[in-house]
Amino acid sequence: MLAWIETPQARLRLESERLIVTLPATDLAAEIVTEIPLAELDRVILTEEAHITTPALCALMHRGISVLFHTAHGLPLGACQNAEPRQGRTRLLQYERSLDANYTMVMVRRLLESKISNQRRLLQRLTSSRKAAAPADAQRTVDLLAALQQQLGAATGVEMQRGTEGAASACYWKAWAAFLPDAFPFECRSAHPPLNAVNAVISYLSTLVYGECLAACHRRGLDAALGYLHPAQDGRWSLPCDLMEPFRPALVEPLTLRLFNHRVLRTEHFEPQNGGIYLTLTGRRLLLEQYEKRLRARFLLDHSSQRTSLRDQIDATTLSWKLALTDASTFTPFLMN
Numbered sequence: 001m002l003a004w005i006e007t008p009q010a011r012l013r014l015e016s017e018r019l020i021v022t023l024p025a026t027d028l029a030a031e032i033v034t035e036i037p038l039a040e041l042d043r044v045i046l047t048e049e050a051h052i053t054t055p056a057l058c059a060l061m062h063r064g065i066s067v068l069f070h071t072a073h074g075l076p077l078g079a080c081q082n083a084e085p086r087q088g089r090t091r092l093l094q095y096e097r098s099l100d101a102n103y104t105m106v107m108v109r110r111l112l113e114s115k116i117s118n119q120r121r122l123l124q125r126l127t128s129s130r131k132a133a134a135p136a137d138a139q140r141t142v143d144l145l146a147a148l149q150q151q152l153g154a155a156t157g158v159e160m161q162r163g164t165e166g167a168a169s170a171c172y173w174k175a176w177a178a179f180l181p182d183a184f185p186f187e188c189r190s191a192h193p194p195l196n197a198v199n200a201v202i203s204y205l206s207t208l209v210y211g212e213c214l215a216a217c218h219r220r221g222l223d224a225a226l227g228y229l230h231p232a233q234d235g236r237w238s239l240p241c242d243l244m245e246p247f248r249p250a251l252v253e254p255l256t257l258r259l260f261n262h263r264v265l266r267t268e269h270f271e272p273q274n275g276g277i278y279l280t281l282t283g284r285r286l287l288l289e290q291y292e293k294r295l296r297a298r299f300l301l302d303h304s305s306q307r308t309s310l311r312d313q314i315d316a317t318t319l320s321w322k323l324a325l326t327d328a329s330t331f332t333p334f335l336m337n
């Protein structure tokens with residue numbers, strides 16, 4: 001269970017084995033108190049205007065429950081968690097592998113093959129379920145993505161692989177946007193800042209998935225700064241940026257379509273700020289409810305006959321990344337059914 005607390009001046013404290021959430025009083029009602037058993041929590045996210053006591057924070061860390069801090073617009077500020085696993089040998093191997101061009105190329109290829117495969121699968125599903133709304137050239141886009149996926153095997157370096165991924169994303173976004181309602185057009189991706197409502201939702205959901213991947217890296221004792229598709233640079237956790245790529249077409253983009261097409265989010269749930277368009281407090285709450293349902297929903301993996309969830313698969317992909325430090329060919333990122 002995810003606990004997301006973003007009401008200004010909300011307070012979290014520990015009482016026995018429960019997290020007590022107290023919201024500020026209003027003129028019409030007394031303080032509202034929510035009780036969350038610690039045993040049901042996977043993760044806690046707080047915005048910068050919420051408060052948490054030291055005993056509550058320590059109880060969460062004792063149980064390995066990450067506490068992430070975000071701005072009001074969902075941008076990550078930092079995290080608190082229990083002491084990192086003592087994985088010195090793993091990290092030394094990670095550093096060594098990051099300097100191996102052949103190894104990184106194999107890992108990036110497998111990562112991008114899964115991402116493009118998932119993009120194709122999403123477009124196939126959308127075309128099949130919404131035949132009347134499907135763009136005329138949807139099948140051509142699916143075929144083009146298949147050809148670009150094949151090109152990854154012929155790439156001679158990570159830069160060429162990035163170029164192939166860029167070409168795939170360009171045609172994918174154009175086909176994907178055709179399934180949005182007319183009231184919410186989407187011409188191109190803009191993130192800093194998001195320039196329309198669709199980009200606001202994509203950016204917010206991407207930040208949530210990034211947080212999931214960052215927490216998984218820390219749980220597995222990996223250095224989150226070392227990515228391959230997104231090279232290491234100061235001021236960024238690059239490995240979560242890599243690991244989340246296959247989950248964009250599996251989680252971010254289909255959920256964005258659902259939120260708009262089912263009118264969960266409407267124009268009143270967005271507001272202009274700082275040169276961009278952002279979700280309102282009510283909009284963020286509606287989004288988070290749907291996000292958590294999607295992340296926890298159980299489904300059957302075709303290739304393994306295993307019941308799982310997208311949250312489980314984020315952790316499984318991270319573990320596979322770690323185990324593949326000894327053999328890149330064993331890396332198995334998430335593939336949609």
